[in-house]
Structure formats: structure tokens, C-alpha cells
Amino acid sequence: MIRLTEVVKDYAGPLARLRRRPVRALDGVTLRVEPGDAVALVGPNGAGKSTLVRLLLGYLRPTHGTVEVGGLPPRAYVERHGVAYVPDVPAVPPGWTVRGALETYAALGEVAEAEARIEAVVERLGLAPLAERRVAALSRGNLQRLAIAQALLGPRRVMVLDEPTGGLDPEWTARFRELVAAWRAEDPERALLVSSHNLHEVERVADRVAVLEEGRVREVIDLRAPAAGVPAYRLEVEDTPGVAEAVRRRFPHAVAEDASPLAFRLEPGSLAELNAAVAGLIGDGAVVRALAPVRPTLEERLRAGRGAP
Amino acid sequence: MLRALWWRMAAVAIAALLFYALEPGFHEHEEEVTDLAGLLAPTAIAYSLANLAGLAMVVLLAGFISADRRRGYYRIAFSHPTRPLALYALRWGLSLVLAMTATALFLVFGQLAAWGELRVGPLYLVQPLLFALVYGGLTAFFSALLPRGDAWAAVLAFFATDVWLTLTGEAGLQPLTPLLRQVISFVLPPHLAVSDVYSGLVAGEVLWPAALYAAGYGLFWLAAAALLVRTREWP
Numbered sequence A: 001m002i003r004l005t006e007v008v009k010d011y012a013g014p015l016a017r018l019r020r021r022p023v024r025a026l027d028g029v030t031l032r033v034e035p036g037d038a039v040a041l042v043g044p045n046g047a048g049k050s051t052l053v054r055l056l057l058g059y060l061r062p063t064h065g066t067v068e069v070g071g072l073p074p075r076a077y078v079e080r081h082g083v084a085y086v087p088d089v090p091a092v093p094p095g096w097t098v099r100g101a102l103e104t105y106a107a108l109g110e111v112a113e114a115e116a117r118i119e120a121v122v123e124r125l126g127l128a129p130l131a132e133r134r135v136a137a138l139s140r141g142n143l144q145r146l147a148i149a150q151a152l153l154g155p156r157r158v159m160v161l162d163e164p165t166g167g168l169d170p171e172w173t174a175r176f177r178e179l180v181a182a183w184r185a186e187d188p189e190r191a192l193l194v195s196s197h198n199l200h201e202v203e204r205v206a207d208r209v210a211v212l213e214e215g216r217v218r219e220v221i222d223l224r225a226p227a228a229g230v231p232a233y234r235l236e237v238e239d240t241p242g243v244a245e246a247v248r249r250r251f252p253h254a255v256a257e258d259a260s261p262l263a264f265r266l267e268p269g270s271l272a273e274l275n276a277a278v279a280g281l282i283g284d285g286a287v288v289r290a291l292a293p294v295r296p297t298l299e300e301r302l303r304a305g306r307g308a309p
Numbered sequence B: 001m002l003r004a005l006w007w008r009m010a011a012v013a014i015a016a017l018l019f020y021a022l023e024p025g026f027h028e029h030e031e032e033v034t035d036l037a038g039l040l041a042p043t044a045i046a047y048s049l050a051n052l053a054g055l056a057m058v059v060l061l062a063g064f065i066s067a068d069r070r071r072g073y074y075r076i077a078f079s080h081p082t083r084p085l086a087l088y089a090l091r092w093g094l095s096l097v098l099a100m101t102a103t104a105l106f107l108v109f110g111q112l113a114a115w116g117e118l119r120v121g122p123l124y125l126v127q128p129l130l131f132a133l134v135y136g137g138l139t140a141f142f143s144a145l146l147p148r149g150d151a152w153a154a155v156l157a158f159f160a161t162d163v164w165l166t167l168t169g170e171a172g173l174q175p176l177t178p179l180l181r182q183v184i185s186f187v188l189p190p191h192l193a194v195s196d197v198y199s200g201l202v203a204g205e206v207l208w209p210a211a212l213y214a215a216g217y218g219l220f221w222l223a224a225a226a227l228l229v230r231t232r233e234w235p
Helices: A014-019 A049-056 A074-081 A098-108 A114-124 A140-151 A170-186 A199-205 A243-250 A271-283 A298-306 B003-022 B036-040 B042-061 B066-071 B073-077 B084-115 B122-145 B150-170 B178-187 B191-202 B208-231
Strands: A002-011 A023-033 A038-042 A064-069 A084-086 A158-162 A191-195 A208-213 A216-222 A232-237 A263-266 A288-294
Touching: A002 A049, A023 A049, A023 A191, A023 A216, A038 A049, A038 A199, A049 A064, A049 A158, A049 A191, A064 A074, A084 A140, A098 A114, A098 A140, A098 B073, A114 A140, A140 A170, A158 A170, A170 A191, A170 A199, A191 A199, A199 A298, A232 A243, A232 A271, A243 A271, A271 A288, B003 B042, B003 B084, B042 B084, B042 B122, B042 B150, B042 B191, B066 B073, B066 B122, B084 B122, B084 B208, B122 B150, B122 B191, B122 B208, B150 B178, B150 B191, B191 B208
Parallel strands: A038 A191, A038 A208, A084 A158, A158 A191
Antiparallel strands: A002 A023, A002 A064, A208 A216, A232 A263, A232 A288
């Protein structure tokens, strides 16, 4: 659906061009987002995330390499099919009302049954009480909800989100994730690309994460891939007499958590070994409250990738 | 789009009132003037109409591309399936219609207010149409090129042309070399050509070369603006 091949993007004003000193924002980026994929872009400020997003919308053109969306140059694709896009800083003329803005965007996108569609997104984004309010009078969070609402107006197959939850409160951040999940579920061929600094959010929304650093893709992390080996587990037991000793007997290398003497980190050699030991523990009279795999968070994986402690 | 233009249309209406107040041709009455030519003051009225049409285009189009680019309104708007060029062309065409409608209304109501009857007809709209094309084209070009100040650049071009024509015409000065004079006259808005077209129409003939040159000047800058919209990256 989205294909970037060896994309280089240089920024250069006339003087920089004359001196041949352009600023390289992207340096040989290759990335694929297949239909049904949800890919996140993460990376520090200046890594090239926003440049990549603007290339996908055709607002910028690559210096070298190719960018394709749905087999077309980005601008041709957007002009033909549209992209559900939420920018990092939503800019809407301040004199427009919320409903007027949605009507204008629906008209631009030639949305079928526009009135019903507008009512639906107004309802879903909780904008009904603000519908007649001017954009200039909206808070940052409400403006962000308007930006999300306009992105959901048309039946798009590609969604591009650039820091989409900036300004949203925790409740709306959670509802935003539900909206994105519902949008994807409506058509399994839909592709999503989200650029964000919020790693917690990225983990919940994306299938894969492309880590951009200094204009290059450092690595692509597959969040849905099963762990290569048997992961560590966290075991929590009820406070019964002698339970800690029973756990240590069954799991000699168990490490009790500092915060709770009834929670342990286990590193079994295999699933069979884990199952046998847990069965033995229960046989010893212990009551297991919880047993869950401990997977490294995206933040931990990124830090490990950078060699940070 | 019309809703977004209402305050600009109000500004055009105020400009029309000002032009009416300042235009002596509308304030000459039969008891004060003996000959018909003096009564109608055709050239003066025609120029007021032309200036109104040109100014209306500048006011209606001010920032229509540059503000979108500078303030980032394009980001959401053009993520929807729409062609920027088509949208701006529609806005330009709508502005031309509004400017000419305002000019025609000004012509009709100006005469009715001044004299209680219509003494001149649609002939007087040719010069305004050419001015609207010229200044509409220039404003569009400046709007596509500059981050701000497009309307002021178009107004500056108007006054620069007036100064240039006064220097080289009435004042009889011949600054710079003949080639440079020719280049400057070619680049500045074709006020003389528009004036020639009007004089020809009053005399009962159509001066096609002058009319095509004036219209072509406006359309050239309009095409240059379209090329910029099509080829420039967005900030």
C-alpha cells in the first residue's frame, strides 16, 4: 500500500543549494506498509518522521528514491482517493465553525451522504456541544478532536497520523485508540501509519514499529511476532503459610520482587518445565493468583537497541 | 467559499462607495455641463470602474494561496481527494464573477444615484474586465510566490505603473536605455493597452491586439501562478 524505496530528502534554500550544503532529513529510507498493516514511526526530534509523513501526502517530493501510495505517486493517490490524515498541529481557519469546517472538508472530499456522515463523526468525537463554536474558541484537545473527526469523514483506505493524541486527555486518548481500531476493523485492507513520541500508545496501535534515527531506519520491530524463546514469567501467589519456600523449592532461580514478597520472576527452560513446576506448586497447596509472561516494553527494546542501560 | 468571502465583499462595497464619492463624473449634472461629452465624463467613469474591478480582485484574492501555505490550512484540506489547482481556480473564477458583478452594480446604481437614469451601457465593462484579468493574474502569481504581502505587491505594481507612465509620458522623461524602458513597460501592468482598448471602443472599433495583449498579460501571470501551485513543494 505504502512503499518508500531508498528515499533521500534534502532541504535546501537557494543559498544552501549554491554552496551545496543541503540539510539531509531522510537518508535512504526503505519502508513498506502492506494492506492491513499498522506501522508506527518512532524516533527522536529531527529524525525525519514529519518529513516522511509529508512525503506520503505529496506535500514534499523526494530528492532521490521513490514514494508510492497504492501504486501511485503520493499526490496522485491523495487527489484521487484521499488519505485520512491527522496532522501534528491541526490548522483550520479560525473563523470557521466546527460544523462548517466538517461541511467544507466533506465537500472537498465529495463525501457521499455528507450530512449523515458529519452527524456520525460529530457524535463519535463528542463534538455536538461544540458544533456551532468557532475554531478560534476551541481548546487544543477539542481542535485535535475536530482534526480526527475530519479524518474519519470519508471511506479512506490509508490513514496517516502525525502525533494524533497531542492535547487529548487520557479519556479521549483511550477513545481515540478505539476509533482507530474500529476504523481498521471496518476494512481489513486498510493501512495505518502513525508517527508518535508516545511509545505506550504506539505499542497499543501498531503492528510494527520503524525506528528512525538521523534520517535512517535503524530497525523495524515486529510487535506481533511471537517471542523467539520462552520468555520470563511473573508469578503471583496468595499469602499462605510456607508459600515462599514452596516457590523456591519448585523454582530454584525464582527472584522475589522488591515491592511484593509474593511476586516472583521466573525464567523456566521450557514451557513443559514451567507447567510441571506450577502443577507441583499447586500440589504443594499454593494458590496461584497470576502467571503472565514478562515481555520487554517498546521503550526497553528501543533503549536496548541504542545500547542504553 | 462564498461564506468565507463575505467580509471581503463588504470591503469591495465600501471601496465602491469611495469610488462613487471620489469620481467627479458622477457628480456633474445637466445644469452644470453643456456638452454631452462633459456630462458623461466617460473616460473618468470608465477608469473608476476599471480601478474598482482591479481592486476588487486584489481584495477578494489577497492571501488566497499564500495564507494557506503560511498557516498550514492546506495540510488537512488537501489530504481530501481534491486538486489544489482546481480549488484555487474555482476561487479565482468566483472572485472574477464577484468583482465584475460588483462593477456592473456600481455602474448601474452609480448612474441611477447620480442622474436618475442609465446613460452608459455594457461597453463600460470591457476596461474593468481587462483590469480584473490583469490584477487577478498578478495577485494570483504573487500569492503563489510570496509567503505574505501578495495584495500589497499587486497594489505596488499599480502605483509603479502610474508613476512610470507619468514619468515617461506626461513628464516626457526618458530614463534608462530604450531597451530597459521597453522591458520595464513590458513587465508592468498594461494600463496603456487597456486605455487604448477603451478609446477604440468609444470610437466604435475593437483594437484586438491591445485587448489580447492586456488579457494575455493577466492570463500569463495566472498561468505562472498555476505552474507554481502545481510544482512547488508545500512548507
